Amino acid sequence: MIDYSKLETAKVEPEASSTIETYRAVGYNLETAIADIIDNSISAGAGNIWVDYLWDGAATTIFITDDGHGMNNKELIQAMRLGSRNPLEKRERKDLGRFGLGLKTASFSQCRKFCVISKKIGSEPVYWTWDLDYVNQSKTWDILKYKPVNKNAFKKLNEVESGTAVIWWDIDRLTENSSASDEKAKGRFLEVMESSKNHIGMVFHRFIGNGLNIYFRNRKIAAWDPFMTGTNGIQTRPETKIAKGNITIQGSVLPHRSKLTPEEYNYGKGPKDSWTNHQGFYVYRNNRLLVAGDWLGMFKKETHYDLCRIKLDITNDFDSEWQIDIKKSQAIPPAAQRQIILVLAKEARDLAVEVYRHRGKVIKRTFSKDSFLPIWEEYVRHSKRFYRLNRHHPIVQDLLNKGDDSTRNIEEALKFIEETVPVPLIMISENQNEISSGKPFEGINHDPILRIMKEMYKQMINNGYSSKDAKARIANIEPFDSYVEYLEQLEDIIA
Ligand SMILES: Nc1ncnc2c1ncn2[C@@H]1O[C@H](COP(=O)(O)OP(=O)(O)OP(=O)(O)O)[C@@H](O)[C@H]1O
Ligand SMILES: [Mg+2]
Structure with a gap:
């Protein structure tokens, strides 16, 4: 053991502004940043959350208000601290936080200034502001007793008994110094706000399904359920529990397009506007969606797996094993669970391909009047077995019917390929190799x-x-x- 008391020490405190600039680069986008703020509102027991904005070019504000239990002055100051809680600390099941960072990192990723105003039942609101320009100037980790002048931003908070409002302004990355009358900049801003709305409807769909109201400009955000619960014709695999029953996996095969109404088919395209983008695992942590349609590095996305979506439910006990990141947009299955997840996923994927191909197979069987056209054919020459390319196969025909000088060369090259097909090697490999063809x-x-x-x-x-x-x-x-x-x-x- 080192006896620290005998050693000389020197202070190497982090430099405030460069540390915060580093946190700005964690890789949030507007969608994941707003979701991180909403996490906190849900953890604080909110039943209503309002996401709103006031477009004003470079002076635009975005504000998120909740009617959760709120904070007193001391709690708020602690909440504004980077690393306000230790990630190793055990948290309640319904707590969506982990690092003690989200409020700050998500906010700084989008803006240079943000204020948090909060009130508990029966108390006056308290407020504090983080301002990157002040941090740069003062070279301290100090927050300011300041609140934005635009009262609209905390109007909602006045209407609730308790709650919290997070107000972002100087949203440099999104508004790019534009003027309020810049219609193009406004269009871009509205577009990302709209996609954030859809993202929220997906990430929190279980909460919304259970009665949580999230409003976007005073209109309720609709949930988007990737599993299209209630739609006819969904095939669900049995639920499997692993890790002592703490992780649940369930594969679903959604109905083929021919069995869905056009509305249902469009619904299935989800916020990423594509069935292919939405195939894969859906990892929920305490019912909050972390990963929405991803094969977690196990497989590639291919169209014939479009109907396969797999539910994976974990709790916050698995945060470190599953490498949950600050943005809550990543989860990586640890080696111990990966194998079983892979096997279950394969089962669901196989079933999904069956359903996906079914109609094609029906077409093939029902309407075919033609005989099958293989590329290769077997034939016998001087009592020996040989293989040649089928001259009736359209691709081969096309190649040989070019009618120019190259045809003879191609014909010759094909002959060489046909005469040297490695039949013995193929046969040995087929019999002895563990790797399937x-x-x-x-x-x-x-x-x-x-x-x-x-x-x-x-x-x-x-x-x-x-x-x-x-x-x-x-x-x-x-x-x-x-x-x-x-x-x-x-x-x-x-x-
Ligand atoms: N809307 C809110 N209502 C009540 N308390 C809040 C609210 N937002 C933040 N807090 C308090 O501030 C703390 C810090 O929030 P922050 O998002 O930075 O970290 P976290 O939620 O603990 O963890 P994570 O970094 O995983 O989000 C929270 O733990 C909570 O106690
Ligand atoms: Mg948080």
């Missing part, structure tokens, strides 16, 4: 498949095929037979 285009870019499918489809339609027949024909050509789910995208191109 992949299917055509597995895990690589599918653009060429879709492009060629579209070309073929166009040609067939031009040649008088009906849409149904053209699709059925394509579904029976290798390798498109493995990607029947893309058939549906073909119709759009002749519209």
